[in-house]
Amino acid sequence: MFHGIDPRSPIPLYVQIAERVRLAIATGTLGSAAPLPSVRQLSAELRVNPATITQAYRDLEAQGFVEIRHGAGTFVRELAPGRRARERSQHAVALVRKLLAEARRSGVSLAELQRALETELGAKTT
Amino acid sequence: MTAMFRAVLFSQWKWSRLVVVLGTVAAFAIPLLSLQGAARVDRGALQAQELLRAVQSWGTLYPLLATALGLLMAIAAWAADHRGRHIHALTLPLERWRYVLLRFGAGFVLLAAPIAAVLIGSSLAVLTATLPTGLQAYPIALAARFAFAAFVAYALFFAVSAGTARTAGIILATIAALVLVQVVASIANIDLDLLSAAQTVLLLGPGPLAIFTGRWMLVDV
Amino acid sequence: MSDAIQIERLHYRAGKNFEIKDLDLHVPSGSIYGFLGPNGSGKTTTIRLILGLLRPLSGRIMVLGDPMPEQHARILGRVGYVPEQPHLDATLTVRELIDFQAAFYPQWDRAQAEELVQRFELDGERLFGRLSKGQKAKLMILLALAQRGDLLVLDEPTDGLDPVVRRDILSALLTYVSERGATIFISSHLVHELERVCDWVAVMDDGRLITEAPMEKLKHGTKRLVVMGAPAEIVNPPFRILTRESANGGGAGENWVVGDWEPGMTSYFEGVGASVREVIDLDLEDGFVELLRSFRERRGGARR
Numbered sequence: 001m002f003h004g005i006d007p008r009s010p011i012p013l014y015v016q017i018a019e020r021v022r023l024a025i026a027t028g029t030l031g032s033a034a035p036l037p038s039v040r041q042l043s044a045e046l047r048v049n050p051a052t053i054t055q056a057y058r059d060l061e062a063q064g065f066v067e068i069r070h071g072a073g074t075f076v077r078e079l080a081p082g083r084r085a086r087e088r089s090q091h092a093v094a095l096v097r098k099l100l101a102e103a104r105r106s107g108v109s110l111a112e113l114q115r116a117l118e119t120e121l122g123a124k125t126t
Numbered sequence: 127m128t129a130m131f132r133a134v135l136f137s138q139w140k141w142s143r144l145v146v147v148l149g150t151v152a153a154f155a156i157p158l159l160s161l162q163g164a165a166r167v168d169r170g171a172l173q174a175q176e177l178l179r180a181v182q183s184w185g186t187l188y189p190l191l192a193t194a195l196g197l198l199m200a201i202a203a204w205a206a207d208h209r210g211r212h213i214h215a216l217t218l219p220l221e222r223w224r225y226v227l228l229r230f231g232a233g234f235v236l237l238a239a240p241i242a243a244v245l246i247g248s249s250l251a252v253l254t255a256t257l258p259t260g261l262q263a264y265p266i267a268l269a270a271r272f273a274f275a276a277f278v279a280y281a282l283f284f285a286v287s288a289g290t291a292r293t294a295g296i297i298l299a300t301i302a303a304l305v306l307v308q309v310v311a312s313i314a315n316i317d318l319d320l321l322s323a324a325q326t327v328l329l330l331g332p333g334p335l336a337i338f339t340g341r342w343m344l345v346d347v
Numbered sequence: 348m349s350d351a352i353q354i355e356r357l358h359y360r361a362g363k364n365f366e367i368k369d370l371d372l373h374v375p376s377g378s379i380y381g382f383l384g385p386n387g388s389g390k391t392t393t394i395r396l397i398l399g400l401l402r403p404l405s406g407r408i409m410v411l412g413d414p415m416p417e418q419h420a421r422i423l424g425r426v427g428y429v430p431e432q433p434h435l436d437a438t439l440t441v442r443e444l445i446d447f448q449a450a451f452y453p454q455w456d457r458a459q460a461e462e463l464v465q466r467f468e469l470d471g472e473r474l475f476g477r478l479s480k481g482q483k484a485k486l487m488i489l490l491a492l493a494q495r496g497d498l499l500v501l502d503e504p505t506d507g508l509d510p511v512v513r514r515d516i517l518s519a520l521l522t523y524v525s526e527r528g529a530t531i532f533i534s535s536h537l538v539h540e541l542e543r544v545c546d547w548v549a550v551m552d553d554g555r556l557i558t559e560a561p562m563e564k565l566k567h568g569t570k571r572l573v574v575m576g577a578p579a580e581i582v583n584p585p586f587r588i589l590t591r592e593s594a595n596g597g598g599a600g601e602n603w604v605v606g607d608w609e610p611g612m613t614s615y616f617e618g619v620g621a622s623v624r625e626v627i628d629l630d631l632e633d634g635f636v637e638l639l640r641s642f643r644e645r646r647g648g649a650r651r
Contacts, residue, residue, distance in 0.1 A: 007543040008630035012563060040525035044518040049379050049544045050525040133450035137439060206436040213434040216400055218451050219424035 001029065002046055013048060017056040018063075025065055025076055026087030036066060036074040130220070131228055138232040142202035146236050149195045153240040153272070156191070157248035157265070157344050160184030161255045174258040177345065185342035186312050186319075188244075188272055193338070194305055195240055196279025199233045201298060204287040226288055233284065237276050245269035248344050263345050275337045350409070351376045351498050351530035352397060357406035359396060367392060367554040370406070374532055374547070379524060381545035381562070382534035383635060389554045390534040391431060394502050397532075398428055411498055424452065427491030431502040433483045437476025441469050441486060445493070452494045460493035467515065481512035488516055492523050499523075501533045505540065517544065538632040542566065550638055557642045562631075564607070569634030571627040572603040578619055586612055589641035600624070604637040 001024050005016050024030040036042075036057065043050040057074050060066045068074045103113050139146070160181045207215050215225055248265035257263060286297050304320055311318035319339075350373050357370035367389050374380045384390050395401045397410060399419035408415040410422045435444055441464070449455040464471060467485040469478075478486065484504060491499055499520070505513040521544065524531060535541055541548065542562070549559040558565065568586075573594065581588065587606035594600040613623045629637065 007539070008632075010567060010628040012567070013543070040522055043521045043525055047514060047517045047521060047543055049546055050521060051379075051546055129450040133447045136443070137436070137447060140439065140443070206438065210434045210436065213400065213430055214436070217398060217423055217426075217428050219420050219422075220451065221420050224420075 002042075005046060005048070007048075014052045014055040014059065017046075017048075017053065018059050021056070021060055022063075022065060022087055023091055025079070026084045026091065028084070030076050032076055032078045034076045036076070038073055131231065134225075134228040135232040135235060137206075138203055138229065139236060141206060142199050142233075142236060145195065145198040145202060146239055149191065149198075149240040150243040152187075152191055153243035154247040156184055156187050157244065157251045157268070160344055161251040174261055177258065177261070178343070178347075181343055181345050182341050183315075185344065188268070188342040189275055189338040190305060190309055190312065191240070192272055192275035193279045193301075194309075195237065195276050196281075197283045197298065197301060197305065199236065199280055200283035200287040203229045203233055203284060229288075230281075230284055233280050234277065237273075237280060241269060241273040241276060244272045251344065257345060260347060261345050262347070265344060268342065268344050271337060271342065278335070278337060349376060350374055351378075351411055352380075352532060353407075353409040354393075354397070355407040357393075357396065357408065358404045359392065359401065359406075360404060361392070365389070365392075365554065367396075370554075370556055372549060372556065372559065374530060376530050377528050378547050379531045379533070379545045381541035381548040382532065382551065383536065383538065383541065383548060384534075384551035385536060385639065387553075388551045390551055391502055393551070394500055394532075394534060397500060398423070398426070425497045427494045427496040427499045429484075429487045429491050429499070429501045429504050431506070433475070433487065435475050435483075435487065438474060440472050440474055441478070442471035444475060444486065445471075445490065448490045448494070454495045456493050456495050459495075460489060463489040463492060463519065466519070481508050484508055484512065485516065488519060492519060495527070497527075497529050499529060499531045499533075501531065503535055504533065505537065506535070513540070520544075538635055542631045550635065552639055552642055553646070555642075557638055558606070565634060566631050567628075568608045569604070569606050569629045569631075569637065570608045571629055572605060572623050573625040573627075574601045574603050574616065575622045575624055577601060577603075577616065577621040581619070585609075585615055589637050590644070604629070604641070606634070606638065 002017065002020055005013065005020075007013055009016065021030070021036065030036075037045070039050050039053045039057070042048075042053050046053075057066065057068060061068050061074075065077060065079070066074050067077050099113075103110075160183075161177075162180075216222065218225060245265060248263075248268055252263040252265050283298065283301070286293070308318065308320045311320075352372060352374035354370055354372040357367060357372075359367040370393065372393075382390055382393070392401065396403055397408060397415065399416035399422070402416060411425055413422050415422060439447070445460055445464075449457065449460070463485075467482075467489060469482060469486060469489070473482075475483065475486070488501075488504065491501075501520075505516055508516070517540070520531060523529060533541065533545070545562045547560070548562050548565055550557040560568075569589075584605075586608045589604040589606055591601060591603050594602050608626075613626070616623050
């Protein structure tokens, strides 16, 4: 879930971590009431400042995704039904934006991109 | 404080155990060797003189052993500290002087072994010997004098060794050379008394160093 | 107590060429504070001054609320130190070194020491002199952690170690911080390692402190700008100009490297009749290099 967190990226680490958790919740990898790894465990595992993990968890709590129970840990909240779908579609939009930006930077035209998409999708269905 | 002393004592024992063991063996052997002729049954005035000469001759080894022990124990106490450039000792949570005191005390405790060996060895030698009439044995006085000499030597060399590595090394090497020369001279029966010569050279006059000079007689009139 | 370490106007000199001057450092309690700088910049000397191994010529050093070097024995009871070079006796075994250390700290955690011996896979009966470089480092870290100090001072703890050992050490340190809320002061020139874990960072060069800032500010505040039409004199910018040079190929473009940048500062340029064509993110290592470069240029110029 946290594979490939990049400390060199301009996106702060706590934002990256929170994003991964949100995505995991949205796709169902983390189910309702599932426990998040403890700050201590995750900080040692990712070799990241525990304050960073704490901040990510706090942000997630502020956004309504998790609940921090002092002494017990952090747990995924029961989400309103449309919320997961909304998160997934937001993530999809972000992916597309990244793709389009990359294409623009490398000089690939929209038409070429579309053709590539169709080929790839076609290859998948056969 | 006791836990700290035990820790310091253990490390000091590990560093100086060879010296302590060899020193104890030597300290035990010298009195026995010095009286090895005294178990003979027939005695006369000449025998007494011979015996005293033997005792005096072997007796020159006591101050040497005391000096050697003091020197080597002092070196062992600080060698590791010098190797690590004092960083470990200086980052321990106690004042430097307290740490120095602990190391000093540990050396004292370890010196008890060779001192006890002198006492036991000389007592044993006296028990198994039959002394010519007119001669008395002084095992306790001998052991006490040896103890004092060893402590003085240790204290002096310890003070040098606890200082900077360079000065300590130079001074200790010079003294080691002196001791070695004296030992060789004693064994080869060359009449050489470097210690009293050194004393007069250093002009230290009467004082703790006087303990080293003179005759060391287990048996005397 | 808000600062674990507080250094004010520190002045120290060694020999003719090495001098630490006007050093001001503030390490907040509970932070992981990175101390960056090239070799020879004075990091190790500063650490030695903090621990009372050296005495400053002037200035004030407070560690965990007590003055150094006056209270060094009391302070060192709460500080775990890992020096750059192995400082332990080569003729004692791992077990013996642990037992020795334990005798000096009343709050020593035997269980923690045991656990770390297992985790670090150290052989208790092995002589310190016979351990590999990584194992020596692990033992020194173990001793510092089992001591349960409120402050850990680490001088290049992972330098020259293989990645696996580095990970083990970092994980152990972070676990300790999470559990105890201790402060960690860690000097290194391995920028990437510090980047992940430090909340504060100070950069030192040639005995001077170049900057001291929260990690996020330094990381995200250092940018490369492509600027068009900027005037020769820049008065009171809200950011810090580190370097400024003409772009290749002429035109009116310039490459700037700035620090303390915040989004929205492009409006400043519009105010002076210039424009920013591009804002390029710099990672900590690049930012660090630019900081050093600009500092050295300015000092070189001042010296002349």
